[in-house]
Amino acid sequence: QVQLEESGGGVVQPGRSLRLSCTGSGFTFRNYGIHWVRQAPGKGLEWVAFISFDGDYRESADSLKGRFTVSRDNSENTLYLDITGLRAEDTALYYCARDFEERCGGDCYLDSWGQGTLVTVSS
Amino acid sequence: DIVMTQSPDSLAVSLGERASINCKSSQSVLYGSNNKNYLAWYQKKPGQPPKVLIYWASTRASGVPDRFSGSGSGSDFTLTISSLQAEDVAVYYCQQYYSTPPLFGGGTKVEIK
Numbered sequence: 001q002v003q004l005e006e007s008g009g010g011v012v013q014p015g016r017s018l019r020l021s022c023t024g025s026g027f028t029f030r031n032y033g034i035h036w037v038r039q040a041p042g043k044g045l046e047w048v049a050f051i052s053f054d055g056d057y058r059e060s061a062d063s064l065k066g067r068f069t070v071s072r073d074n075s076e077n078t079l080y081l082d083i084t085g086l087r088a089e090d091t092a093l094y095y096c097a098r099d100f101e102e103r104c105g106g107d108c109y110l111d112s113w114g115q116g117t118l119v120t121v122s123s
Numbered sequence: 124d125i126v127m128t129q130s131p132d133s134l135a136v137s138l139g140e141r142a143s144i145n146c147k148s149s150q151s152v153l154y155g156s157n158n159k160n161y162l163a164w165y166q167k168k169p170g171q172p173p174k175v176l177i178y179w180a181s182t183r184a185s186g187v188p189d190r191f192s193g194s195g196s197g198s199d200f201t202l203t204i205s206s207l208q209a210e211d212v213a214v215y216y217c218q219q220y221y222s223t224p225p226l227f228g229g230g231t232k233v234e235i236k
Contacts, residue, residue, distance in 0.1 A: 035225070037173075037227075039167075044214070044216065044227060044228075044229050044230040045165070045167065045173060045216050045218075045227045045230070046227070047218075047224050047225055047226055047227060050223065050225075059223045059224065061224055062124070062224070095172055095173070097172075097173075100175075100178070106220075106223045106225065107161060107220050107221060107222065107223075107225075108220055109163035109175055109178045109218065109220050110163075110165075110173075110175065110218075111175055111184070113172035113173055113174075114172065115172055116172060
């Protein structure tokens with residue numbers, strides 16, 4: 001069955017950098033666009049970033065541009081989210097989620113989600 | 124950006140009663156060439172990832188009970204739970220996927236009265 005598993009979260013000091021990973025299995029990873037979505041404690045879902053199936057198209061939330069970079073390695077069935085200059089407001093559970101359809105250009109709903117990895121920014 | 128606005132922020136409904144959640148987009152998410160509304164509803168329970176309930180505004184996802192239904196077109200949408208069950212206590216989010224960024228609404232918390 002389709003599985004997505006995030007990793008790389010933890011407690012990080014403000015200003016530091018972090019790389020989150022998302023590994024997919026049970027489907028042809030290289031054919032699907034993947035999104036990052038986060039949820040801060042007590043807050044709603046916030047879309048963070050998207051990368052197309054082939055990595056050619058990437059987009060991130062305007063408020064996060066410059067600090068959040070999404071990439072992927074289809075040979076390893078893995079997606080990455082690099083975050084620099086971490087701030088307290090980046091504290092959240094970070095999910096990766098798959099487009100429902102192969103080779104979708106970002107205009108797809110999200111049909112499969114990982115369990116999330118928790119990032120806590122604190123000194 | 125297409126901004127999604129949900130109402131109410133929360134609602135309490137008796138078991139077996141109807142719950143309705145509204146979602147409004149700042150511009151139409153109806154794509155003219157295929158007549159589809161690029162609008163999805165998700166259910167989020169504590170400790171679990173979001174789960175898609177409805178896509179294309181009114182198509183129920185696989186395995187979703189038929190007490191959940193979606194309606195609306197253009198910029199105004201509604202998620203209805205026809206007969207609230209205890210397991211439906213959750214936060215519900217709408218999301219447009221018409222254009223990037225695919226923003227979510229602020230969420231509606233559904234509780235038992």
